[in-house]
Amino acid sequence: MKPKFIIGIGIVIVAVIAVMGFAVAGNSSMEVQVNDVVAQRLQGVDLSQRVLKLTGVVVGDSIVYEPSSLHLEFDVVNSREDLVGSPAKTPRLRVVYQGVRPDTLVNEAHAIVTGKLSADGKFYAGQAQDSLMLQCPTKYQSAQTASR
Amino acid sequence: MITDLGYIALVISLLVCVYAIATSLLGARRNDERLVQSGRNAAKLVFPLVLVACIGLWYALITFDFGVIYVADVSSKATPLFYRITALWGSQGGSILFWNLLMSAFIFVAMLRNWSEDKDLLPYVTAVACLIAGFFIFINLSSANPFLRFDFPPADGRGLNPLLRHPGMIIHPPMLYAGYTSFIIPFAFLIASLAVGRRDNLWLIKSRRWTLVGWAFLASGLLLGGRWAHDVLGWGGYWGWDPSENMPFVSWLFATAFLHSAMIQEKRGMFKNWNVLLMAFTFVSIFFGTSFIRSGLLTSVHAFAKSNLGPLFLGFMVLILGGTILLWFSRLDTLHSENKLDSWFSREGIFLLQNVLFVSTAITIFLGTIFPTITEAINGVKITVGPPFYNQVAGPQLIILVLLMGVAPLLAWRKASARALGKMSLIPAVISLIAFVLILVGSGQVIPSLLLVLCLYTFVQTCLEYIRGVRARVNSAGESIPVALLHLVQRNQRRYGGYLIHxxxxxxxxxxxxxxxxxxxxxxxxxxNDSFTVGSYTFTYRGIASVPCEFNDCQSVEAALLTTSSRDGSIIGGVYPHRDQFPAQQETSTIADITGSFNEEVYVILAGWENNGTTASFQVYINPLINWIWTGGIVLILGFLLAFWQMEPSTAIRTVPIARMVGSPSK
Structure with missing residues (x-):
């Protein structure tokens, strides 16, 4: 292949890498779990400046939704096992979201919330459309004992 | 009993795959035609066996056999028959079984074809296809077995997730799976060609139809998935750059690059190595995407439960990729280019640029999707990139590709003439310039105006391809315009089907x-009875009421809104968004109602209510031009059908005298 084609392809690749670099710098969030956030907060680590992508399991009876103001709050814990054990002792985080309550927000649902941890200890979901996501349909698998 | 028979049939199908691989390879080694044919017949048998397995599971679903865990997971006594049938692909085990059904059906059809021209490829195509099918059947029998039974069967099942009860969700998985699985055939042809060491383009020509079918199914699957998300998820959107969308899109981009690049190999005998890699990337990306999504390795709204499928899938994928690369290296001497690339400013040059962009778009989306996994491997922290990343990185590349679609057909092979290009671009450029001014004045936004005008340029340029062809026929053959158009398209359906896809x-x-x-x-x-205005629409809330639910296991509450024009107060009509509650699944489904016009969709959802509906909350989305997406999808499929019908496989490579091609746009 002639050098002019190699140079041309090189220019395209460098441009794409440069755009990617800028886009990553401006649009990335750190994936964390409830236990990580609670532990780091106890250690005095300031997480409030970073955009976080929090994954956790919804505590059904903590859900508070006001349709008039579209204000939604609920607790998340680290895993489903935490809901079965002793919920009082389990580390949990309060999530605050402004918007329509998703249909799939139910007890034990797996929530993925993108937002920031506030000084009041609550986790505020961002304004973007995907700032509160709940894992959908095909996730449900039976955990009961099976035999064949 | 019938269900158990299904399981047994699946076990036998795996053994048949192993037999087909062994006899085919042995037959090729010993040059024994009888063994090769025996392998071929065995490969044909896999489909009926997997079909029996599917019938077994369907039987369990239809007869409410909740002793089968899968049946209890995806259906209940209240699930209507239609949804019990489609529940076959409602969860992991069943969906892999359905995947196997489609894959084995494609192998069956490929085995039925006439192999007289490419007999030497047959044993390897059989072995590769059965190796891959056998792997998926093995998964179905081990990690994702839909035939497992409870020790103590429950009285009723959970029921199919309400969100999956939508025509788009019924058709979307089969489409996507058909797209994924049909690539097994072109990939098998590629490996067979490398294994045999053929120097011609036979594998490419013989597998072209399969590639196009896979490409069209992937496109339909992606579009139907978007339509389902739009109608059912109550968010007004259609695409969220979720891993489950990105992965098939990446495969589709590789396949699109391959379809274009294959043309250059056919016409000029170039890009041979590149095409080998593109087909390998397409197939491996399918594997990669499937393994990542299905194993729960990526955080996705569509993730399957975390399972042990990941290592199995990844291990097999490494085997496939490693094997392909080794085979390719060993056959580099058979893949020499027959011609050289002379200029960027030529059909081949633009195809190369377009190929680079397709691949770079695919790789950037892929890297964005697996970014959390990469960063976790490097520093233990998962860093995720959101939709803005994809919009900023993939958006510009995709729009350049749209522009290249308009320019490429104008360029001649080897070296194009700037004068000829300028002459042919004059009308589209003038129309685009006028449109740019009008859109800019109307909207006041520079970037979208520019992007829309780039689309318009390509649209006009593509339409002109038809107009030029028709005019030539009208002038030379004296045909009427409709007859000339018909004959033009008939003479080269592949080309004009391609333009319709564009x-x-x-x-x-x-x-x-x-x-x-x-x-x-x-x-x-x-x-x-209060009103609110959004854009040029005024909505007056008239209350909520219980209404009959579409399904027999839910209760529905519907809100009524009167829509009038905020400009002149004229009545547009009623809007009735509703919420369906499913007590058994403890879920609610928010179903939007849609009004507005073709060019401006108004998507209204009932977000909630208080005090029996004395107040209610609504979310209204104004979605300009969104219907163009679905229309474009239909046009794309029509274009595919047009291109597909004429693609009679032919090993004859068309040669055009080079002297005639230089400086003149190809006809």
Whole structure:
């Protein structure tokens, strides 16, 4: 292949890498779990400046939704096992979201919330459309004992 | 009993795969035609066996056999028959079984074809296809077995997730799976060609139809998935850059690059190595995507439960990729280019640029999707990139590709003439310039105006390809315009089908730009008989009421809104968004109602209510041009059908005298 084609392809690749670099710098969030956030907060680590992508399991009876103001709050814990054990002792985080309550927000649902941890200890979901996501349909698998 | 028979049939199908691989390879080694044919017949048998397995599971679903865990997971006594049938692909085990059904059906059809021209490829195609099918059947029998039974069967099942009860969700998985699985055939042809060491383009020509079928199924699957998300998820959107969307899109981009690049190999005998890699990337990306999504390795709204499928899939994928690369290296001497690339400013040059962009777009989306896994491996922290990343990185590359679609057909092979290009671009350029001024004045936004005009340029240029062809026939053969158009398309359906696909893509791009740049959404809480205005629409809330639910296991509450024009107060009509509650699944489904016009969709959802509906909240999305996406999808499929019908496989490579091609646009 002639050098002019190699140079041309090189220019395209460098441009794409440069755009990617800028886009990553401006649009990335750190994936964390409830236990990580609670532990780091106890250690005095300031997480409030970073955009976080929090994954956790919804505590059904903590859900508070006001349709008039579209204000939604609920607790998340680290895993489903935490809901079965002793919920009082389990580390949990309060999530605050402004918007329509998703249909799939139910007890034990797996929530993925993108937002920031506030000084009041609550986790505020961002304004973007995907700032509160709940894992959908095909996730449900039976955990009961099976035999064949 | 019938269900158990299904399981047994699946076990036998795995053994048949192993037999087909062994006899085919042995037959090739010993040059024993009888063994090769025996392998071929065994490969044909896999499909009926997997079909029996599917019938077994269908039987369990239809007869409410809740002793089978899978049946209890995806259906209940209240699930209607239609949804019990489609529940076959409602969860992991069943969906892999359905995947196997489609894959084995493609192998069956491939085995039925006439192999007289390419007999030497047959044993290897059989072995590769059965190796891959056998792997998936093995998964179905081990990690994702839908035939497992409870020790103590429950009285009723959970029922199919309400969100999956939508025509788009019924058709979307089969489409996507058909797209994925049909690539097994072109990939098998590639490996067979490398194994045999053929120097011609036979594998490419013989597998072209399969590639096009896979490509069209992937496109349909992606579009139907978007339509389902739009109608059912109550978010007004259609695409969220979720891993489950990105992975098939990446495969589709590789396949699109391959389809274009294959043309250059056919016409000029170039890009041979590149085409080998593109087909390998397409197939491996399918594997990669499937393994990542299905194993729960990536955080996705569509993730399957975390399972042990990941290592199995990844291990097999490494085997496939490693094997392909080794084989390719060993056959580099058979893949010499027959011609050289002379200039960027030529059909081949633009195809190369377009190929680079397809691949770079695919790789950037892929890297964005697996970014959390990469960063976790490097420093233990998962860093995720969101939709803005993809819009900023993939968006510009995709729009350049749309522009290249308009320019490429104008360029001659080897070296194009700038004068000829300028002459042919004059009319589209003038139309685009006028349109740019008009759109800019109307919207006041520079970037979307520019993007829409780039789409318009490509649209006009593509239409002109038809017009030039028709005019030539009218002048030379004295045909009427409709007859000339018919004959033009008939003479080269592949080419004009391709142009129709380009028009479909332009329409989809216009829809994406319209929704992305001009779309708005508003949340309002209103009292009974109060009004609120969004854009040029005024909504007056008239109350809520219980209405019969579409399904027999839910209760539905519907809100009524009167829609009038905020400009002149004229009545547009009623809007009735509703919420369906499913007590058994403890879920609610928010179903939007849609009004507005073709060019401006108004998507209204009932977000909630208080005090029996004395106040209620609504979210209203104004989605300009979104319907162009669905229309573009239909045009794209029509273009595919047109291109597909004429593609009679032919080993004859068309040669055009080079002297005639230089400086003149190809006809």
């Amino acid at each position: 028009i479909g893509i332009v329409l989809i791009a216009v829809g994406a730009i319209g929704k992305g740049f001009y779309g708005t959404d508003v949340l309002r809480n209103v009292k009974l």
